């Protein structure tokens with residue numbers, strides 16, 4: 001194939017392989033534009049380094065004991081034909097620091113938090129669990145359109161978030177209210193989003209529970225499953241580049257949360273592979289809660305959970321007991337360190353939990369699982385109860401404190417709830433904003449037309465419910 | 476309000492001679508509920524008709540085709556154990572077993588690819604999406620594989636597959652869950668696309684889609700699943716199919732042709748009745764049924780009768796189904812038109828979550844009536 005022909009014929013670089021590299025010099029001149037269309041470059045060809053590896057450097061040496069094929073360089077030759085069977089391998093272990101009785105089981109475990117700090121995190125877990133109960137009921141009463149609870153997954157979220165830096169960047173799926181709470185999302189912040197009032201940073205454009213916070217470095221939750229995962233790889237890549245350009249900025253990682261169901265989407269696999277190959281400092285945190293709406297894990301996958309996949313992508317991986325606050329925290333702390341090593345790399349955590357409640361307010365889970373199954377789980381173990389036992393054993397918590405905490409949390413939630421319900425709706429202006437970064441001339445004209453109409457018929461419209469009334473259109 | 480949100484219609488209305496201020500509704504930001512307005516009753520329904528919801532009609536179509544042809548199977552997220560996210564596949568697992576009614580992991584890309592592969596190997600899969608919004612994860616399989624493999628293989632690999640599920644906006648599920656894909660799929664050579672409105676449409680078109688040897692996209696509508704329609708005796712039979720590519724005159728008229736599809740058919744009929752009551756005009760409502768191929772003959776025949784055209788759809792205005800119909804009308808029926816054709820469409824914005832704004836983002840009966848009246852220079 002003549003090179004000149006390639007550049008003048010129809011664009012074919014994607015379809016046609018380069019000339020076999022054995023006949024190529026290491027530097028491959030590539031015609032970048034045909035002379036007819038060249039306007040900016042003076043030369044029509046440019047010499048760029050070939051990204052292709054020399055075949056000779058990887059070719060199989062005679063009599064070597066190991067594979068030297070480009071795709072697997074550390075594999076020994078074998079004269080026994082054996083297919084690997086996943087069932088012959090033990091399942092990856094699940095790390096625990098504290099068992100369900102609140103007893104420390106990892107002798108090397110040393111709590112790294114003060115009593116106050118532990119109590120604060122316990123308080124966060126309690127808060128989301130009580131908020132969940134109240135908001136679920138509120139939805140049932142028709143006071144908001146939709147809600148999702150995280151019962152059973154409080155430790156996964158609060159525990160992992162507590163090991164991140166506030167500068168780290170977070171992507172969530174939708175059941176991570178514990179992460180938001182731990183990072184400083186206030187009860188009012190939750191309520192403002194749920195009631196889509198003018199204080200909702202999302203300006204009332206999303207379904208309930210699609211929280212987001214620029215201040216807390218949490219990307220806004222997006223409905224299409226698993227799309228946050230490759231984006232997390234990208235955000236981690238951006239952090240890596242930022243550090244390369246300015247090594248004085250503190251190192252940061254991305255934490256990306258997702259369910260085991262979402263891990264069936266192609267995006268999960270794409271995300272892990274691209275993060276591994278690009279060395280992205282991302283901690284992928286799977287909440288394996290046994291269900292994806294009605295789909296049990298048995299129908300979701302056949303391998304050893306989600307963790308086994310990390311190994312396949314060459315990613316450091318751990319499975320952890322998601323009901324164990326301490327284990328989740330310890331594991332995330334270490335994962336964060338690992339992610340910052342070697343110039344950045346991804347880490348995968350699979351936290352084993354159980355989705356105690358219905359998928360959402362639109363779901364009735366007793367249509368596909370027995371009530372006793374849920375009751376058994378609740379009785380056997382629960383992340384809040386487990387941390388409480390640990391705290392009680394340490395003498396920093398008791399029945400009284402528990403009752404007081406629950407009462408005051410409940411009061412605070414109800415206060416934030418009724419406050420948010422009373423807030424004004426977002427300004428009318430927000431109806432026109434953010435479709436594009438700037439108001440386009442067409443949108444401006446529409447906004448002007450609306451303003452003129454409202455000016456003309458002031459008696460017809462009661463705009464009192466909307467933040468700023470008609471004035472929001474004036475700017 | 477609509478005038479601010481519907482640019483295409485807005486431009487057309489400013490061009491019209493009489494500029495009438497819309498009567499300002501006191502319910503400006505709280506439009507009346509649209510529920511219940513679409514029910515259509517046939518007072519003089521012939522005996523033997525039976526009431527069906529659209530959901531039941533779809534369910535019956537699936538059951539009959541599963542029964543009739545062992546090559547047919549149904550697959551998708553939660554279609555079996557859970558009876559489908561919207562219960563369209565209710566009872567099918569019990570009746571046909573788990574080889575014919577198949578739950579999948581949460582991977583649209585995976586099960587769509589699998590279904591296409593099975594179709595290329597001779598089976599006739601019916602691939603359900605929880606909503607067509609999630610089919611975006613697998614659109615490459617639909618557009619590049621299902622639609623094109625027959626052609627690219629030189630005709631040796633037909634792809635008899637049906638993609639179905641709810642399409643368009645629903646209620647309070649925000650922008651990423653509220654899109655109408657008629658124009659997307661309607662633009663792809665190799666695909667056929669149908670969009671049922673009534674229970675008969677639903678049954679007849681879905682059965683036709685399953686039997687058609689080509690890939691067919693069946694765009695249902697979540698808001699229609701629970702709607703009740705009378706089903707004729709003929710349509711209750713298991714040999715009932717509606718030909719793909721043929722529109723249906725749902726209401727005959729001589730003054731204006733409304734070409735529409737899916738849920739907007741019912742809304743247009745309600746608007747047509749109101750226009751008759753108020754102004755004595757007769758509006759013809761043409762239910763497109765099929766987006767691709769489109770029944771150009773029926774559209775032109777109606778224009779020859781009424782000399783006026785309006786399209787009503789819930790898709791976005793730009794490059795939409797309405798745009799296509801108007802272009803065709805101008806290309807093939809220009810000399811018969813007495814007024815510029817108009818489009819009523821969804822608003823050119825990401826669908827708002829706020830209930831009031833959401834309702835204003837899509838055609839309503841009042842809006843259709845209003846624009847028809849303007850087109851007819853009645854107001």
Ligand SMILES: Cc1ncc(C[n+]2csc(CCOP(=O)(O)OP(=O)(O)O)c2C)c(N)n1
Pocket residue numbers: 175223224225258259260261262263287289291292293355359552581583605609612
């Ligand atoms: C692409 C896509 N497909 C389907 C859905 C519908 N959906 C929403 S949540 C969900 C289940 C996800 O389960 P999992 O990832 O395990 O998270 P969990 O709900 O258990 O926290 C499904 C199927 C969606 N939002 N996006």
Ligand SMILES: [Mg+2]
Pocket residue numbers: 259260261287288289290291292293355
């Ligand atoms: Mg899950």
